[in-house]
Amino acid sequence: MKKMMQRDSTWAGIFLLPNLICFLLFVLIPIVSAFVLSFMQWDMLSTPKFIGFDNYIRLFTQxxxxxxxxxxxxxxxxCSVPMVIIASLLIAMxxxxxxxxxxxxxxxxFLPVISSNVVVSVMWKWLLVPDYGFVNYFLSWFGIAGPNWLTDxxxxxxxxxFVFVWKNIGYYMLIFLAGLQGIPNSYYEAxxxxxxxxxxxxxxxxxxxxSPTTFFVTVMVVIGSFQVFDIVMLMTEGGPGRSTSVMVHYLYQQAFRxxxxxxxxAISYILFIIVLILTxxxxxxNKSENWSS
Structure with missing residues (x-):
């Protein structure tokens, strides 16, 4: 029996080893390296220079x-979190x-969910063009002069x-739908x-x-909203001015522009801390609500 357990443990370790190696190489090491790099000054061409907390001080003071x-x-x-939750719940109901x-x-x-963010962003960018976009053309049927959606x-x-909500409500609708179908009809009959x-x-x-489903959806939408990037990049590039520039977009500009x-x-770790605190x-x-109930 002992030899069998040892053999099973050995084979379990062998099968888990590829995942552990991938986690180490592509998750843990990059996370630690990024944390160390946040205390450096590095332009990807010269040797990194240690500058302590200067990057973090610069973020909030300069x-x-x-x-x-x-x-x-x-x-x-x-704005987006309550809109996604309410819209997906109502549609699911x-x-x-x-x-x-x-x-x-x-x-x-659900179709927008399986569509590429690039396709969705480009499609809505064309639909929202003020001169010949379909949205303003549709509004003109009712005598409404549509605004410059992306340049104002x-x-x-x-x-x-709006595009973020439209893109994501289908996914969370299915989650709410699964939760609704798990509620026995006898409760409603009572x-x-x-x-x-x-x-x-x-x-x-x-x-x-x-409530458990709503809690899960809330956590996921909050995390997703803080990570929004491609919609902003493809539709407005953070403009006009900086009116739509978000943290991941600014992070991208600092790194690759x-x-x-x-x-x-350093920006990425501030983003991580904010999301961690909110989660x-x-x-x-949620725990206090469960205890009180």
Missing amino acids: DEIFIQVLVNTLIFTA ALNQQILGKKFYRVLI ANWSMFSII VEMDGGNAWHKFRNITIPLL YFDMGYAT FLQFRF
């Missing part, structure tokens, strides 16, 4: 653009009913948020027997029993 892109990222997250063609609608709403600072962030209406079902049954790799990695707070809040 770089006004970083403060602006940080605020832009927070605004983007604060609608498509959980016995309606004609619901499978077709599910596929239709008052509308550019809204446009980016509410009906007590004289409850649709609002009572939603407030007393759907929301409480769907200005070749300041040490500063870029931790969400877990603590």
Whole structure:
């Protein structure tokens, strides 16, 4: 028996070894290297120079653009997260009913998820062109003069948020749909027997029993919103001015346009800390809610 357990452990180690090697080479070592590099000044051509906490001090005391892109990222997250959650939940609830063609609608709403971010961004960039884009052309049918969606600072962030929400609601709709289908119909029947209406079902049954799903969706959308890059890069390149530039976009510019790799990695670790803190707070809040209930 002991020899069998040793043999199983050996084979388990052999099968796990490729994954461990990949994790070490492509995850752990780059993370540690980036952390060390954040204390360096390096332009990828000369020898890295250790400068201590200068990169982090520069971020918050000397770089006004970083403060602006940080605020832009927070605004983007604060707007996109509730929109994704609410829209995907409402659509999931609608498509959980016995309606004609619901499978077709599910596929239709999920299509943007499997589409490339590049394709989605280029498509919406053309649709939002002020002179001959379909969106402004459609608004003109109702006598509405559409704005410059991507070149007007008052509308550019809204446009980016809209595309992000449109791209992601299909995925989270499926997650909510799975959660809804896990709720027994007998609970809703009990509410009906007590004289409850649709609002009572939603407030007393759907929301409480769907809270684990909602928590998961919230965490994932928050992380995804802080990591948004390709939509911004392809649609506005952070403009006009810096009105749509977010942290990952600014990180990319510092690394591959200005070749300041040490500063870029410092930005990446600030981003990591922010996401880590927000995720931790969400877990603590969810835990306290569960204990109180």
